[in-house]
Structures are given as C-alpha cells and as structure tokens.
Amino acid sequence: MADIIDGKAIAAEIRQDIAADTQALIAQGITPGLAVVLVGEDPASRVYVSMKEKACAAAGIYSVEHKLAAETSEADLLKLITNLNDDTDIDGILVQLPLPEHIDESKVLEAIDPTKDVDGFHPYNVGRLMTGNPLFQPCTPYGVMKMLEHHGVDLNGKEVVVVGRSNIVGKPVALMCLAENATVTICHSRTVDLPQKVAAADVVIAAVGRPEMIKGDWIKKGAIVIDVGVNRVGEKKLVGDVDFKAASENAAAITPVPGGVGPMTITMLLYNTIVSAKRRAA
C-alpha cells in the first residue's frame, strides 16, 4: 500500500516556520501585510477568504479584507488596487477569483503591482516563472512542489505527467517540474490515450477537476500521485481527480482528498507574503 503524503502535517510544519519568520520581521519593525479583495457573494469564495484571514491571524500576519458588492464597477476595483499598490503596510495583494462577469479579469490582475502579486498571476510573474527566474510562484502548484520536496522526491530525470492545463495549476506546475529537470508531459481533455500517458509516469499530478477520472490501474507500480482535484459528489463527500483507493494499490505515495494539496495553498500564500515582506525589510 502507498504512503500517504499528509498535506495537513506538511502545511502545519511550514506554517510554524512562517510564524517564526513573522515574529522576526515584526522585531525589525516590519509587520507582513496581506490585502484580500472579494467582489460579490460567491459562497465558496467567501469560505476561502475567511480561511485566509484566520490563517493570517494564526501566523501573526496583518490582513485586511475588502469585501465589495457584486455590482462594484471595474473602475472602482482598479482604484482600490492602485491604493493597495501604494500602501506601504501591504506586502501582498490577492483578488479572489472568479470576478463578476462585467469585470475584465486580465485587466484587474495586470493592475496589481507585480512585486505584491502573491498569487503569481500577473503576466510579469508568469513570464518570470517561464524563464526560470520566478519572483512569486502561484500558491497551489508551489504547494505541490513543497509536498514532493518534503516527501524526498527527486524530480531530476523523472517522467512527470500533468493532467490539466489551467493557468492556475496545470501550466505552472509543469514549468516548476521542468525547472527541477523532469521530463514533463501535459495532458488534457483532447489527449489521445490518456491511460497510456499516465501509465508511463513516475509522478502523476492530477488537476482536471473531474471526480475520480484517473483510474487506479493506470498508475505505474511505485509512482508518486499528487491529486489537486477537489470535487463535491452528493451533499457532503469530497473526492479527488484520482480513484484514491485503487491508485493506492499501485502508487508508492499518494495525497489524500481532503487533507492533501488543499491545506498547502493558503500556506504558500502566507509563505509568499513573508517572502514579499522580507524583500521590503532588505
């Protein structure tokens, strides 16, 4: 049976370091600050934003939340971002996605000062990641990399198969694995013979958002499986993109859902905020 890669435990360990770094910065007169902007009433977004706030408080990071009405104009949102860009108490700015339809998401993300872009979504930071000189790395894929590192997985020369090509997870995690000298294949909904591609992987990173789409018998014996998917089935049950039980029979190590990649995302947001505050202190 596979080892379980425990995201909750890894996240708790990293958060301890973050709390210690925060105290050290405060002693230098720099309180790390994060601004979170939420537009509208999306229930899932509200839950994420309140989790981010609690995590900041627990780590000693100053956080301000800007909750704006769903009908807020694009111009008003851009004005708020300009103010946050200029606010010397703020090291990180996060605009919760998705935004309401009348707001141009690219325009908003591009308005954020790239040196405060703790989500790593600004095209400047996407370009820095692409060229192998990142300033901020996006939180979920960065969390995946930290989990692999904590589990002692050396990607050098390994076959990594990423399933999913989103800007938030699939594409950036592929670039991060490439930077670690893996041979990377990105698969997606149009990939022909996905089972065969997955079967060739030493490391499978699943980020497609389809419940248990990746079957256990596709997984090579001894492979590492990282499941980024969080899919609600029925009223309460959450499952990943991988059939966990069957995959555990072949994998050497696997992340559970929940309790795998999930807790890492906010952890890496705090981490990026501290990185930004350290740059301010330097």
Ligand code: GUN
């Ligand atoms: N919505 C879903 N995931 C994310 C994320 O990582 N960052 C932001 N800003 N919005 C999201």
